[in-house]
Amino acid sequence: MTDMPQAGAETLTDALAALAHGRTTADALVEQAIARAEAWQPHINAFIRLDAEEARAAARQPRPGALSGIPLAHKDMYYRQGRVSTCGTALRRDWVAPVTAAALERLDGAGAIDLGTLTMNEWAGGATGHNIHFGDTANPWNPAHVTGGSSAGSGAAVAAGIVFAALGSDTGGSIRIPAACCGVAGLKPTMGRVSRYGAMPRAWSLDCVGPLARTVEDVAAVMAVIAGPDARDPTSEEVPVPDYLAAAREDAAGMVLGIPEGWFFDDLAPSVATALEAARAVFGRIGVRVVPVRLPDIDRILTLQAVVTVTEAATIHARMMAEHPGAYASGLFGRQQNGLAIPAATYLDALRLRGPVTQEFCAAAFDGADAILVPGLSGEVPTRAETNVELSFEYSTVHTRMVRTTRPFNYLGLPALSVPCGFSANGLPVGFQLAGRPFAEAALIRLGAAYQRATEWHRQRPALPA
Secondary structure, rough: OOOOOOOOOOOOOHHHHHHHHHOOHHHHHHHHHHHHHHOOOOOOOOOEOOOOOHHHHHOOOOOOOOOOOEEEEEOOEEEOOOOEEOOOOOOOOEOOOOOOHHHHHHHHOOOOEEEEEOOOOOOOOOOOOOOOOOOOOOOOOOEEOOOOOOOOHHHHHOOOOOOEEEEEOOOOOHHHHHHHHHHHHEEEEEOOEEOOOEEEOOOOOOOEEEHHHHOOOHHHHHHHEEOOOOOOOOOOOOOOOOHHHHOOOOOOOOOOOEEOOOOOOOOHHHHHHHHHHHHHHHHHHOOEEEEEEEEOOOOHHHHHHHHHHOOOOOOHHHHHHHHHHHOOOOHHHHHHHHHHHOHHHHHHHHHOHHHHHHHHHHHHOOOOOOOOEEOOOHHHHOOOOOOOOOOOOOHHHHHHHHHHOOHHHHHHHHOOOEEEEEEEOOEEEEEEEEEOOOHHHHHHHHHHHHHHHOOHHHHEEEEOOO
């Protein structure tokens, strides 16, 4: 690996412009993506399945649409009728999906080309990218380090420049953590903004569908296609979808950004704190007013989120864990089994409190602010060795730190956008999150894209290992 990041690959929006002006073709984009996938795969293990011939066939006759001719790939938990969807587990190594996920249908309808399925933590149950069934995913910036999870392959494939964007899922940070670890943008939308029909459930009260992409503007382009209500998902909301691409191109001057006091910024790695302070200064320079905000008890929110996650995951997996206990990684099995011991009253109380706790948080965070800025990760991106649950006694501590700043927004149901903002002392990326009111994705996109127009971090790309 080279010691310093390298500039390079074009963005999704650049590729769309090149297609429109005849400077490239869908065939050329797909061939480039396949070549990069084959070159990177031995180093990062981003793909579970590369559908090269299917992608080539689609490129020869691209469908018209907002993403026509753009090669994408997605976390292997988005079902495609008649195709195997492993969900990262040996129990589904040969399981054929009976339906196609709503998000994939919308991307297909927009003319995007599906390159294949991407690696993930088993059953989307982890924050690192380890997988005992299909192999660990490695960080393109340094394969000794984790990609973050559970959308591990999505973060790795986008960072390596294989695809322009990828779907992930986010129950406790599984879009934003790999985005931060891999130096790309990733959006967890508001609960109900994107249909979850045909996507493997992890915890039905918390799961969100969203994109990872090379830039915030690219995130906006994908969100413009996948957002909106769907009658097949009873949790999807009948809320108008704004023009996300217009928001990405709008000046952010005059907006107000809150910086929470305390909790989110406690115990930061020094190089992470330095990168976040520099990001805050950039927002000030581009005309965003930065103000302090004081939030309610975040530890309480984390406790409530944990109750909901483990109870719902245990409910989904109870029968399979009883029938196939040896088919689960030991760490995942133990965490899910704990959910079977949570009293029904405790779980129901966590659901009951969700509304008032969210109202209290929003009243404090967004009283005069359009969004708040918090760290993506508190520490530097850890190594694969120190986060391997089978080998490391440090796993629990490191894992808890990785999800600490992302999980609150899942319980609250709020949108949160991860944006790269530099590199830490160990040479791995650093990112911040922008979080906003319900259905305020456009405000986050506007702020994040304005930050990227004023900086160069999103233009950096890892070099292919020799």
